[in-house]
Structure formats: structure tokens, C-alpha cells
Amino acid sequence: MSPSINAPTNVVTAQRPANALIWDVFCHVVDNLGDIGVCWRLCADLAERGQSVRLWIDEPGALHWMAPGALEGRMDGVQVLYWTDPLAPDLLAHLVPADVWIETFGCHPPPEVQAHRATAIAAGGTLPVWVNLEYMSAEAYVERSHRLPSLVSSGPLRGMGQWFFYPGFTQATGGLLRETDLAARQTSFNAAAWLVAQGLACAARPRASLFCYEPAALPALLQQAGQDHPSDWLVTTGRATDAVNAAQAQGLQMGQTNLHHLPRLTQRDYDHLLWACDLNFVRGEDSLVRALWAGKPLVWHIYPQHDDAHHAKLEAFLDWLQAPDSLRAFHRIWNGITPAHNVWPGWDVVDSWRACVLAARARLLAQPDLTSQLLEFVAEKR
Incomplete structure (x- = not known):
């Protein structure tokens, strides 16, 4: 049985600030404390700064104790979506297209999400800014690879551009998560x-x-x-x-x-x-x-x-x-x-x-x- 997840029609469609964007953050859990921990902190920090965020996650259970209220939709600006395989029927039909995709740690957005967006783009819709948020490291390759472009090599969005974004410890990297307060x-x-x-x-x-x-x-x-x-x-x-x-x-x-x-x-x-x-x-x-x-x-x-x-x-x-x-x-x-x-x-x-x-x-x-x-x-x- 899936965890209780807030309904797909709430926070990201109501009373958004004029400068807010809709962010889809995709999290495929490998270590159910590390991946989910980073992704939730990112989502919460984006929401604190006025953004509207949807966290797509395949194993959301740890949020019950890590961020109480998250699964029930009580975190203002963050919506949790259960990333099942396949996705729940009609889920995508109720979602406003995101302005930004954050693909964390080399996971790939669900194929249904990619196909749905490809159809929308063919009908005149806009491309999301697709960011591949990588693992943190102090190794030299991080500075060399940070912010480099890449093309999607397969699937319905083949040829679409995405960007590598590397957290790190120096001015030439993407930095570390740090809340304003x-x-x-x-x-x-x-x-x-x-x-x-x-x-x-x-x-x-x-x-x-x-x-x-x-x-x-x-x-x-x-x-x-x-x-x-x-x-x-x-x-x-x-x-x-x-x-x-x-x-x-x-x-x-x-x-x-x-x-x-x-x-x-x-x-x-x-x-x-x-x-x-x-x-x-x-x-x-x-x-x-x-x-x-x-x-x-x-x-x-x-x-x-x-x-x-x-x-x-x-x-x-x-x-x-x-x-x-x-x-x-x-x-x-x-x-x-x-x-x-x-x-x-x-x-x-x-x-x-x-x-x-x-x-x-x-x-x-x-x-x-x-x-x-x-x-x-x-x-x-x-």
C-alpha cells in the first residue's frame, strides 16, 4: 500500500507569487536517508524562497518522520507525488507543466512524464529548464563539469538540452544547501x-x-x-x-x-x-x-x-x-x-x-x- 500523499491539485496552482516558477524535483531513492534528505531540503528551501515545488519520489515513507506533514500536504509550497511504475492513471492530466525539471543523482524522469511533455511541446508548449543535479564532491572534475550542457540521448525528448549542476565546496561549483535563516x-x-x-x-x-x-x-x-x-x-x-x-x-x-x-x-x-x-x-x-x-x-x-x-x-x-x-x-x-x-x-x-x-x-x-x-x-x- 502506498503512503498517504497529498492530492495532485493543491499547492502549485493556487496563489503563486508573480515571480514563482513551478519546479519538478525527481528523486529515485537508493539510500532512503541520503537521497531523500538532500531532495527534501532542496524542495523546502525553494519553497521558502517563494517557488512552487513538486517532489516526485518512489519511496516517500521516510518523510513521515523526516518532515512530518509533508506527505499530507502541510508544507506550504511543496507537493509530494508518488512516483509509481507505472504512474497513477490521469495523474499528469491534473498537473500544470513545470518550468524547471531537477533530475537528482542521475535518475531519469518517469517515461510517462517525458512522453506527456513531448506531446505538449509538439502542440506549442514550452521546454522546461532541465537540470541534472549531480553528487557532491571536492574532486577536480566537479569544477570542469559544472554547468556544462548535454543533449538527451534517447526517449521522446531525445535531442532536448539539459545542464549538469554540481554541488561542491569552491566558488567554481554549485555550492551547498544552506537555508537563509x-x-x-x-x-x-x-x-x-x-x-x-x-x-x-x-x-x-x-x-x-x-x-x-x-x-x-x-x-x-x-x-x-x-x-x-x-x-x-x-x-x-x-x-x-x-x-x-x-x-x-x-x-x-x-x-x-x-x-x-x-x-x-x-x-x-x-x-x-x-x-x-x-x-x-x-x-x-x-x-x-x-x-x-x-x-x-x-x-x-x-x-x-x-x-x-x-x-x-x-x-x-x-x-x-x-x-x-x-x-x-x-x-x-x-x-x-x-x-x-x-x-x-x-x-x-x-x-x-x-x-x-x-x-x-x-x-x-x-x-x-x-x-x-x-x-x-x-x-x-x-
């Missing part, structure tokens, strides 16, 4: 009050958030951290919890490490978690960006690829970050690139990582964000 929200955030509201003690000891896959170094990390200093480890629901439970089942000795298992967090509360901690273990793409905005020491568990292509991607990020040797070494251990018996570097070393993260954050804040760049790019191409 982010700085104000961080300034007003009360970590102690938020922790208490989550049922967590605000103790005078270090806190780490743990959002990861299944790193081989995890048991040694927790055990060695427990020998260093009393600390609280806030474990996110899902694969991180499963990995911790597996380590405990093998007789892990926790020492002074206090584990706290968290419920599912909304995207807003995940940001709060990062702001409330002294060290953030993150994974994939969306949480890395949020950890950079948090400005706290971070460790990135990059999505592993079978051909080890993620090794070069990780090294490129660490180069951009200007990571000190101790942070580079820990990343390589955490990502299984180099083995190590001594995993945990100590809280004093962790604290020394803060300077490079804050410097990187300052560089990013001096650059335009992803949504602003997309808006400018689309206006240029229209």
Missing part, C-alpha cells in the same frame, strides 16, 4: 534546553553523535574512548544503532562511554543534534553538509563503492578541508582504508580539529549557496 537559528539555539527536551542529561562531559554505516573500527573506538574520559555518545536510529548493538553482542567493554539511543529525528532536530555535540560522525552527503554548518569537529563515513573510487573522493575532501594529519589518519581508519589497533585519538586531539572545520565553514559562508545558484542559473537559461 540558518545562521539566525544557530545563534538562538539552546543546546541544554534541546537535550533536556530529548530526555538527555546536559552533563559537563563531551558528547558525540554517531551516524554511520558499519565501520570495522567502531568496537575499538567505543572501547578506547571509554578508557579516555567520561563521554556521552548519541546513537542515531538505523544502521548506526545496528552496528553498536552488534558490537555489544560481541562483548564490547564500554568503560566510561555512555550510549544513548535516539529516536528518529526530523531534519530540523538532526541539525540540533549536531549543534549540541562536540564531535559528529556523519555519513553520506546530506549529513556531511549539515556537520560543516555546525562548525564542530566531524568525521565523515563516505559511501563505500565496490571499486574503491570513494577513496579518492575522501582524499579530495580532506585536501579541501585542509585537515591536519591526525584528522586525515582517523578518516582513513574509520573508512577502512588503513588498519589500526589504536583508533581513538583522545578528546584533546578531537578539540584540535575544530579550527580547521571552522575555517572551512567560513570559506563556505563566503560563497553563494546551492539554491541561490540554481535560482540564478534557471533565470539565466529561461
